[in-house]
Amino acid sequence: MNTSNQGSSFSRGNNTQADSNTKTFVLPDKCFEQRAACVFRSGNKFSIYPRSQTVSKAPVSIDNKILDVRQDILLFIPILRKLVNESNGTYISLQKAAEAAKTTDNQVEFLKLSRQYRSIIRVCIESLQESAAMEQDGVKKCNLLSYITIFYSVECIWHLCEILYIDNIPGDVVLPFLLEWVRFHFPCHEQTAAQMLEACERGSEDHPEYWDTVIGMIVQGRVDVARALMKLHSSVDSNEFKLVDNSLRSMPVYSVYGGISTGEFTISWKHWQAECRSKITSRVLTSQPKLELIMKLIIGDYAAFESIRGSYSSWFDLLGGWVMFTAPWTRRHELGAPAAACAGMATPTHAPRTHLDQMVRALLDGDLHQVIHEIQQISDNGWFATHLTDILFHCGKLKILDKHQNNVTARLRDSLILEYGCLLMEHKSLWSAGLSYLGSCPPEGLRRAELALERMPIETEAKAMRVIAEAKKYGLNGVVRTVCACASSRLLRAGRIGGALTWGTRGKHGAACGRAAHAALRQYAARGELPAQDALLTATPAMLPHHPLLLAVKYSDFHRLYKSREFKKAGKLLVSLITSKLAPDYFWETLLLDTLPLLESDELIFSSEDTIEIMLCLELKSSNLSAEKADLLRLAAVRNLARASLADEDNSNSE
Structure with a gap:
């Protein structure tokens, strides 16, 4: 059975992994060897049961067994339900903000909500890490670690997408935000640098990770930290160190608020790089190969970056530094070339590209169609694809997908939300959250919600x-x-x-x-x-x-x-019930017998007209009473009619 990267549970029997995307279920018991039938059930479930090949009157000796196969839903595990519920609140707030954005610009609110989503993911990751640290069972611990990997990738991609498509970056110069993304998600050597700076000991080059840390700070754009680490070297007073430190100190830093144009900054930058390049060609740093490497890095030498690629787990670590030392004025839509350069750097291990590599590369290339396709392959049951696509849709960033088809972005967004909402409707406590997703996509969502609620x-x-x-x-x-x-x-x-x-x-x-x-x-x-x-x-x-x-x-x-004791009102109401003929056959005896105490009352309750109506109904419905009760009622009615007639006569005489 193809499970599309999702796990499955089998109530009985064994399963073997055929390949990365396919699970083969071996049906237990010999009764299934003859013939098996399958029927789909609600949700992502189906049942397999044995079926006889021949029809005969004799009983078939097959055990009555039904095997249930269902998809494992990652979001249904207890530790991730908080993610579902909290993100649901943010989703509802986003729909309200999107409605308000129809009349006013609400981009700041979209950014705020995007950061809320990322905060929710970070809390989820921390909870998973705490649970993994306390878990003793090896299999469960492995599962928790895989969940951490999934949501780490989700938060990493969301943050980058926020920078490129949601945040309103001044001047569209992305470098400061890109460096922040690299530092936050790939904090290479940061802890080592903090320890060495805290110790503040001359001769720190004896630390086995000293130079790797200095170079790591350079690559991450943390030039001030790198200079501080270099001052801990025992040869910091040498000409070579002073030369490199001066080059780092005088490096131009572009800012849209700096008061100079991009053209003026470019001239200053190229002049600074020319000076750095001349220092390298003068071979004054030959005796200090690490310092020479630093100088080559800050002039954007491709071979220098490629030489340190093997020290990092991914090309993402080098991306911020490459942009910083080659084209610090790069705009968001110009990141495709730097990404290709860093991704193309050869590594000694020749590690295969990961799914995260493909998503980041597609995002930097501006291929949102491929980005959405890639995030749909993440085995988080569609949480990421649903919420990210929704916020990008409301920010108006998915319109590029409508070039050749009409309204494809709205249909894509709705389909993801409907699928996710239907998934949540299957859970006994998350269904109300699922209903809010379906309710936001009328009319199809409301029709699905109605069907799901009626079957719940x-x-x-x-x-x-x-x-x-x-x-x-x-x-x-x-x-x-x-x-x-x-x-x-x-x-x-x-x-x-x-x-x-x-x-x-x-x-x-x-x-x-x-x-x-x-x-x-x-x-x-x-x-x-x-x-x-x-x-x-x-x-x-x-x-x-x-x-x-x-x-x-x-x-x-x-x-x-x-x-x-409001007998007259009670009698009037009783007569109206009798004459309305609303009563079913089994209740006529009750209604007619209820008139008896009122007919026999010392006070005259029924008028002659009312009594005649009672007598008429009694004759029509006499079959519903015993003969004794019917005669008793007739006698009482006749007596009451006589009293009522006399009363009517007295009233007419008095008039």
């Missing part, structure tokens, strides 16, 4: 409430209805009618409310107890048109009025 397992009411809150935030009313209906059905099966009714009304789901209302009415008809009265009293008016719920609510009101 909801074990508790607390999670259901959280899902509903998130769905409402993005206007996913269909999800709200579905979740509420499922929660209502689950509670109804558990006999919790009040809870079922509450969830039905919360989601404004008529069918769920109807089922819960029917259950409440059936329970009252069977036991004489009306459940969920609080829920019925707080039912929203918008749900009342659903007949079962309307009947349950009005019947609950009838009970409330009856208990408060």
Whole structure:
């Protein structure tokens, strides 16, 4: 199975690595030797199961075994969840800043957010380093070290991309920022230099790394540190050292705020280099080969740089120094040639180019299409590609990809975000973060979010409430209805009618409310107890048109009025329920029998018209009552009709 540089887990069996990009899974058990079938499941999972080759009535002697194969998700390990959650907050802030940038220039805010991303990555690396230092298990320690390598490369590339495409560099002169990048990510000999300067002992050249450290400071552009180290040499007072120190001290430094133009600085620079070159050709430094090497380095001699290439792990270490001593006025878009020069320097070990080499080279060449392609190959499950592409898109730096196709950058950005958001939706605690990514790419993202939320397992009411809150935030009313209906059905099966009714009304789901209302009415008809009265009293008016719920609510009101001895209002409400014919067959007996105590009451409750309506419904629904109860109701109705008729006659006479 091709895993595209991602790990995979297998529930049973062994696996062997076929090559760097392919994993071969050896299926265990002989039952799979005959025939196997595969079915894809949600997320990056699929299941393999045995299937019989022949169809027969006789039982097949195959064990019922299902093997699950799933992709290992790097971001799902506990130590990296903080990275996901914190970067999600920065991502949301970036979307708000991008919206504000439509009316005002928000480049400073983009730079601030980019640095937030890098800070989050640095914290993640530090956490991984602490865990790796404490880990005793060899395999786990190796995994943590590989994670450190991944996110170190991520932070390194992000920083360089920030310099080249996000930061607003004055005059577009990139050298100071490039030197800062080299010093920060490739701090060669920095600790040794600090130790020697702290000791401040004459004769420090006896230290085995003295000259390597001095040259390292020169290459990193830290000329002042190199001069300070040279003063610790026992021969610092010799003419050779004074000559080199004077050359380093008088080296012109370009600054856009220096008050001189690029042309004037170029003349001064070339004059200084000519002086340095004359000192080399005069052979006054022949007796001090290290000092001669330093002089060759500061005039940008390619052979000199190539001679020290083997002392460094990568060509990145030399890049800042090469630019500084060959063309310190280099603009951002002119870094391709220096990068090619440094990358082409021969090394004694002939080490193969790493993936980081390819990304840095593509970035310095300005090939953003290749950069995005390369960062997608990093096995961080798309975190880097998603967030870097998003910020570059909002900064307007990806428009170069639209030369031959329309809107390709927006589609590229959306596809990465959608894929990353769907990945997070698979996790039981990161799904809300994934929802924010999908919600930022309408309408496709919202459609995916709706499908994912509807299929999400909801074990508790607390999670259901959280899902509903998130769905409402993005206007996913269909999800709200579905979740509420499922929660209502689950509670109804558990006999919790009040809870079922509450969830039905919360989601404004008529069918769920109807089922819960029917259950409440059936329970009252069977036991004489009306459940969920609080829920019925707080039912929203918008749900009342659903007949079962309307009947349950009005019947609950009838009970409330009856208990408060407001018999006339209760009787009027009961008659309206009877004449509305909302009641299902199983509840007609209850409604009709509830009229009996009111018919027999000393106080006249029902008018003659109401009594006639009751008698009419009694005859129509008499099949729902026993003969004895029906006769009893007829007798009470006749008596009440007689009393009501006399009362009506007395009223007419008095008028």
